[in-house]
Amino acid sequence: MDKSDMDTKPADSDPVGELLGVAAERAVPVVRAITDDQLTARTPCADYDVRELVDHLFHVVVQFQALAAKKSADFSHTPDHVGAGADWRERFAEETKQLVAAWSAPGAEEGTTGAMGLPARTVGCMVLLDLTVHVWDLARATGQEYRPDPAATGVLHTLGQAVADMAPTARKMGFFADPVPVPDGASDFERLLAETGRDPGWNRP
Template sequence: MATQTSDLLALAAPRTVAVVRAVRDDQLHLPTPCRDYAVRDLLNHLYDVVVAFQALAAREQVTFAAKPDHLGQGWRDRFEAETRRLVAAWSDPASEEGVSPGMGMPQPVVGGMALLDLTVHGWDLAVATGQPYEAAPQTVPVLRELVAQLGAQGRQMGVFAEEVTAGPALPELSRLLGATGRDSAWSA
């Protein structure tokens, strides 16, 4: 089976997996558009997100307190496998029902947060390591709606930085990035 969330994750995941696979070991120290995150830090965060949101699909409690380094032997293959598991976890129609006990939000919003991290952090990693990145076109309008819904709360919690104005002539991805506090013209 599939859900709207799993369909969108299935579109976004290969793009981010391709970026992650192309990150070279000599790039792990580079800065990213995420304040205080080098490439290694962001990869570890994204790995944690991909694993945690599998559990959130099943309404399990998760904690983001532990900060292990996932970049040992075979980390690129493991990231790809965990991303496939993420898509599969959100394929269960029950994953989109009700409210997340741990997050206190409707399950579709929680699934959207996983999609947002895959997409935006995929761009973050790509731009930090000099790779091209194009978001799945079907995901960007959905994510712009989600960020509009969660933006104020996300900024209060420090998840998003202050909005960066991106004019209507810019691509939709640039406007999404701006809404999360990123400048689409960022460079190291």
């Protein structure tokens, strides 16, 4: 993405580490509940089945720990985390815990980070978006309920602003599909999903 497209700081001032902690509380139970026979199921994220999406999200969680510490991240390939051992669900929980700790460390949101030199808070919001939207993808694909914590209004506020800032460039690069229409009365979260190109009413086949 072009740096100029990403320089707007989300209006919400809640620390990214706290927001990630809230998202992680909802994310880990969903991943833990995925059964082996569901790994080949389709997801609302058309490019991935459940296994591929878990591997992608796992990789994001690991690499964004490095970005919080102003270190280099490697997205050139996605390791096979699911195939690395039967304890992948608990390893995901541990890596997510480490992600929250990394973005809660002093200075994590200050300055810039990553190869593109983006504002660190913006980068933190990118992983918050993945840890929210992709977990919804996984929950829908495996028949689970998922909603962000309704008390954590900062999550939706921050994500909504971040998506609005990122969407034009993200669509050009293929990260987001075209927005999906939503009816009047749609929730903030449904509007967020629609803006990323997801159908909030998607159900597994």
